[in-house]
């Protein structure tokens with residue numbers, strides 16, 4: 001077995017234990033974070049949510065990473081009201097979160113909590129939220145280079161149930177530009193407001209508090225949610241021409257962002273993604 005392709009088909013280690021930081025995981029099956037919208041009122045973990053995670057643990061998953069959990073109750077973290085995220089922003093959330101951890105541990109799985117600070121430029125002021133914030137006042141948009149593996153530029157348009165006429169062209173830029181003008185297709189977003197230094201300081205503080213609460217709840221680790229164009233990701237983004245995208249806020253705040261967050265040492269990972277769309 002020499003080639004990368006052959007090695008990638010070798011599943012012999014999948015049921016072998018693995019250690020991440022000081023956490024021993026019974027196998028190499030990990031569940032990606034997914035918000036199922038099962039959270040209960042006031043952002044508390046619901047019974048349904050608890051049962052959902054416990055069932056995955058019972059099924060043999062070695063490591064569960066929770067859906068994005070709110071690390072702050074600052075309004076800038078709440079600009080996607082269509083999703084009801086669970087929260088771990090203060091003591092009130094510790095009892096239910098601890099119970100969730102207990103349920104998962106009871107079936108022999110480990111659990112990391114994914115802590116997030118809001119959707120950044122993926123947010124929307126719909127449903128009574130404030131204008132979304134981001135590292136720069138640049139809305140997300142779809143670019144041809146984001147359509148991986150020949151993806152259909154009208155896929156989202158079709159998925160959103162658009163029934164109208166579609167231009168008869170194979171020109172990807174033309175199709176994207178057409179799709180961008182149809183409301184509700186998620187091809188482009190609302191222009192966010194540039195986040196202020198003061199707001200960042202609050203969020204950084206809150207992230208540290210939340211990570212400490214996570215430890216108290218018994219979570220085995222913390223994953224910082226920084227992918228898919230969400231707030232923390234916007235500090236990594238570049239514009240489509242390759243230059244740094246955020247000028248003002250990035251320069252003022254980029255350096256203070258993560259490392260002041262007083263997150264407990266060990267077992268912390270950051271989730272991010274490469275693509276600049278979204």
Ligand SMILES: Cc1cc2nc3c(=O)[nH]c(=O)nc-3n(C[C@H](O)[C@H](O)[C@H](O)COP(=O)(O)O)c2cc1C
Pocket residue numbers: 032033034035036066067068114225227271
């Ligand atoms: C319903 C749903 C909810 C998701 N919620 C989150 C989330 O809370 N945090 C996160 O980092 N990714 C989230 N994701 C992204 C997934 O973790 C994963 O990266 C994505 O589904 C791509 O993996 P796949 O190709 O195996 O589906 C979500 C995906 C789905 C489908």
